Amino acid sequence: MPQSAEPTVPSPWLPGDAQLARVWLALQQRHAAAADWPAFDQRLRTHLGTLRDELATLYSERHDFEPFLIDLLRQCFAAWQSRDESLKALDNQREHDPDWFQSERLLGGVCYVDLFAGNFAGVEASIPYFQELGLSYLHLMPPFQCPEPHSDGGYAVSSYRQTSAKLGHIDELRRLSARLREAGISLVLDFVFNHTADEHDWAVAAAAGDPRYRDFFFIFPDRTEPDRYERTLREIFPDEHPGAFSQLPDGRWVWTTFHSYQWDLNYANPAVFAAMAGEMLFIANLGVEFLRMDAVAFIWKRLGTVCENLPEAHTLLRAYNALARIAAPSLLFKSEAIVHPDDVVKYIAPAECQVSYNPLQMALLWNTLATREVNLLQQALENRHALPAGTAWVNYVRSHDDIGWTFADEDAAQFGINGFDHRQFLNRFYVNRFAGSFARGVPFQDNPATGDCRISGTCASLCGLEQGDSHAVARILLLYGIVLSAGGIPLIYLGDEIGALNDMGYLADPGKAGDSRWVHRPPRSAARHAQRGDPTTDAGRIHLGLRRLIAQRAATPAFAGGHLIGFRTKNPGVLGFTRPHREGDVLVLANLSEYGQRVSAEVLSAMPDFALDLVSGAHAGLRGGLALGPYQMVWLRLGT
Ligand code: GLC
Ligand code: GLC
Numbered sequence: 001m002p003q004s005a006e007p008t009v010p011s012p013w014l015p016g017d018a019q020l021a022r023v024w025l026a027l028q029q030r031h032a033a034a035a036d037w038p039a040f041d042q043r044l045r046t047h048l049g050t051l052r053d054e055l056a057t058l059y060s061e062r063h064d065f066e067p068f069l070i071d072l073l074r075q076c077f078a079a080w081q082s083r084d085e086s087l088k089a090l091d092n093q094r095e096h097d098p099d100w101f102q103s104e105r106l107l108g109g110v111c112y113v114d115l116f117a118g119n120f121a122g123v124e125a126s127i128p129y130f131q132e133l134g135l136s137y138l139h140l141m142p143p144f145q146c147p148e149p150h151s152d153g154g155y156a157v158s159s160y161r162q163t164s165a166k167l168g169h170i171d172e173l174r175r176l177s178a179r180l181r182e183a184g185i186s187l188v189l190d191f192v193f194n195h196t197a198d199e200h201d202w203a204v205a206a207a208a209g210d211p212r213y214r215d216f217f218f219i220f221p222d223r224t225e226p227d228r229y230e231r232t233l234r235e236i237f238p239d240e241h242p243g244a245f246s247q248l249p250d251g252r253w254v255w256t257t258f259h260s261y262q263w264d265l266n267y268a269n270p271a272v273f274a275a276m277a278g279e280m281l282f283i284a285n286l287g288v289e290f291l292r293m294d295a296v297a298f299i300w301k302r303l304g305t306v307c308e309n310l311p312e313a314h315t316l317l318r319a320y321n322a323l324a325r326i327a328a329p330s331l332l333f334k335s336e337a338i339v340h341p342d343d344v345v346k347y348i349a350p351a352e353c354q355v356s357y358n359p360l361q362m363a364l365l366w367n368t369l370a371t372r373e374v375n376l377l378q379q380a381l382e383n384r385h386a387l388p389a390g391t392a393w394v395n396y397v398r399s400h401d402d403i404g405w406t407f408a409d410e411d412a413a414q415f416g417i418n419g420f421d422h423r424q425f426l427n428r429f430y431v432n433r434f435a436g437s438f439a440r441g442v443p444f445q446d447n448p449a450t451g452d453c454r455i456s457g458t459c460a461s462l463c464g465l466e467q468g469d470s471h472a473v474a475r476i477l478l479l480y481g482i483v484l485s486a487g488g489i490p491l492i493y494l495g496d497e498i499g500a501l502n503d504m505g506y507l508a509d510p511g512k513a514g515d516s517r518w519v520h521r522p523p524r525s526a527a528r529h530a531q532r533g534d535p536t537t538d539a540g541r542i543h544l545g546l547r548r549l550i551a552q553r554a555a556t557p558a559f560a561g562g563h564l565i566g567f568r569t570k571n572p573g574v575l576g577f578t579r580p581h582r583e584g585d586v587l588v589l590a591n592l593s594e595y596g597q598r599v600s601a602e603v604l605s606a607m608p609d610f611a612l613d614l615v616s617g618a619h620a621g622l623r624g625g626l627a628l629g630p631y632q633m634v635w636l637r638l639g640t
Contacts (some may be wrong), residue, residue, distance in 0.1 A: 152258065
C-alpha cells in the first residue's frame with residue numbers, strides 16, 4: 001500500500017492523521033458490509049489511535065508496520081465476528097458498568113481442574129459448592145495442552161487452542177464457562193504469553209531451523225550472548241537450571257527464564273505480538289472475563305538490564321489492552337508481577353491491567369504472623385494500598401506459587417530492619433528452623449550463592465495446623481479476615497477454606513518431584529470436604545468461620561472498592577484501618593499475636609461510645625478502650 005497517498009474517501013481521521021485514515025479505510029472497505037461491523041467500528045474509532053501509538057513505539061521502524069497493523073485488525077475483526085452473542089451482551093453490560101468488579105460481593109476462588117474436580121465436568125458439578133462459598137470469580141489454572149510429565153502445572157503451553165486431554169475437550173471448557181456465567185461466576189484463565197512449551201508448534205519449528213519461527217524465540221549459536229545477558233539477570237528457578245538459558249541438543253542456547261522446557265517469546269518481533277494477539281482473543285472468546293497476565297514483568301528483554309519491568313512491557317500491555325477493548329470489551333487484565341512494590345503498581349491502570357495481585361500484602365501478612373509486629377503491614381496499607389480509579393487489588397493469603405519476601409528494603413529500613421537479614425529470619429521461621437515457630441513450610445529455590453530462598457506450604461500448614469498449634473484456626477481466619485476487609489477482590493486458594501495441609505505425595509510424581517510448590521497443591525480432600533459443616537472439626541471451624549466472614553462482607557457496603565484509611569492503634573501487635581462509607585464507616589482492628597492486646601481509650605476517643613462488631617454480632621463499648629483476644633479481629637461499624 002502506498003504510504004504517502006491521501007485517501008479520497010472520507011475517514012474519521014482526515015485530514016489530521018493520514019496513517020490512521022489509511023488503516024481504517026482498509027478495514028472499512030473490506031468489512032463494512034458485515035452485520036458485526038458497526039459495533040466494532042465504534043470501538044475501533046475510540047481505540048485505534050492508542051493501539052497504533054503503542055505499537056509504533058515498538059515496531060514503526062519496520063517497513064511493513066502499516067500492513068502489519070491492518071492484518072492485526074483484520075484478525076481482531078474476525079475474532080469479534082466469532083464472539084458468542086451472550087458474550088457480546090456481557091460486553092455491553094460491562095461497558096455500562098465499568099466498576100462492577102469493585103463490588104463487596106465479588107469474591108474469587110482458584111484451583112487446578114484436575115486436582116480439584118478431575119476434569120471440566122467435575123468443575124461444573126462443583127458450581128453449587130462455589131455458590132455455597134459465595135464465589136463470583138473462578139480462576140482455573142492453565143487447562144491448555146502441555147507437555148507430560150513436565151508442564152509447570154500447565155504454565156508450559158503447547159497449544160492455546162486445545163485443552164489438556166485429561167481435563168476434557170475445549171468445547172467442554174466453553175460449556176463450563178457458559179454455566180459459570182449463568183451462575184454469576186466470572187471465569188478467569190491465564191494468558192501465558194511470556195513463553196511457550198518447547199512442544200508448541202512454533203518451538204518445534206524453531207528447533208528444526210525454520211527461520212520464521214526461530215525468530216519467535218531467543219536462540220543463540222553459542223554462549224556469547226547468553227553470557228552477556230546473564231551478567232545482569234536474576235535466576236528464577238536455579239534448582240532446575242542455573243541462569244536464564246538452556247542448551248538445545250544441537251548445541252544452541254535458548255532463553256528460558258523459568259524451566260528449560262518454557263521458551264521465552266521474543267516480542268521485539270512484531271509477528272510474535274500478532275500471533276499471541278490471536279491466541280489472546282481466542283481465549284477471550286472462551287468466555288474469559290479476567291485474563292491473568294502471567295509473568296508479565298519478563299516479557300521484554302534488553303541487554304545490560306535485569307530484563308524485568310522494562311518500559312516496553314507496559315507498552316505491550318497497553319497494546320493488548322487496546323485490542324481487548326476493540327474485540328472483547330468485557331475482558332479485563334490481571335497483572336501477575338511478583339516484584340518490588342514500586343514496580344507492581346506500574347502495571348495497574350485502566351489502560352493496562354485493571355486488577356493485580358497484591359504480593360506485598362500477602363508477604364506482609366505472613367511477616368506479621370512471624371514477628372507479631374504490624375509495623376510493615378500497617379505502613380503498606382497506609383502508603384502502598386491506594387490505586388488509580390477503575391482498578392483494584394486482588395488480595396490473597398496463598399496462591400499456587402511460593403511466598404517471596406517482596407517487601408521494599410527502603411520500607412523496612414524505616415523501622416531499622418535490614419531487608420536481607422530479615423528475609424533470612426522469615427525463611428528460617430517458615431521452614432520451622434526458628435525456636436517457637438508454628439509453621440511447617442518447605443524451602444523453594446534455596447540458592448546458597450545469593451542467599452535467596454522462597455517458601456512453599458499450604459495456608460493451614462504455615463499457620464500451625466499441621467503442628468497442632470492451638471491458634472492455627474484463628475490465624476487462618478484472621479489472615480482471610482484481613483484480606484476480605486482491606487479492599488479489592490479477595491481470592492481464596494481452594495483448599496484453604498477447609499484447612500488443606502501440606503502433601504508430600506508430589507514426590508512420587510516425576511513431573512512434580514523437583515518443585516516444592518506442589519507441597520501446597522494437594523488434591524481436594526473428600527474427607528475434609530465432608531467435615532466442612534461440622535464445627536467440632538478443624539475443617540468445619542475454618543469453613544464455617546470463613547463463610548460467616550464472607551457473608552458479612554457481602555452485606556457491608558463499606559467493603560466495596562479499595563478506599564482505606566490507616567488507623568494507628570499505638571499497639572505494635574494490632575493492625576488498624578477504616579473503610580469509609582456514607583452509611584457508616586467500618587473500623588477494622590486485628591490482633592496479630594497470640595497474646596491478648598488492648599487498644600486504649602485514648603486511641604479510640606474520637607469513636608462513638610458503642611459500635612456493632614460485624615464479626616461477632618455483639619456491641620462493643622469503646623469508652624474504656626477495647627480488649628482483643630489472641631488473633632481476634634473486629635469489624636466495628638461506626639455510626640448508624
Ligand atoms: C507464573 C506462575 C508460575 C509459573 C511461572 C512461569 O509465575 O504463577 O506458577 O511457574 O509463571 O509460567
Ligand atoms: C518469581 C517470579 C514470579 C513467579 C515466581 C514463581 O518470583 O518473579 O513471577 O510467579 O517466581 O515461583
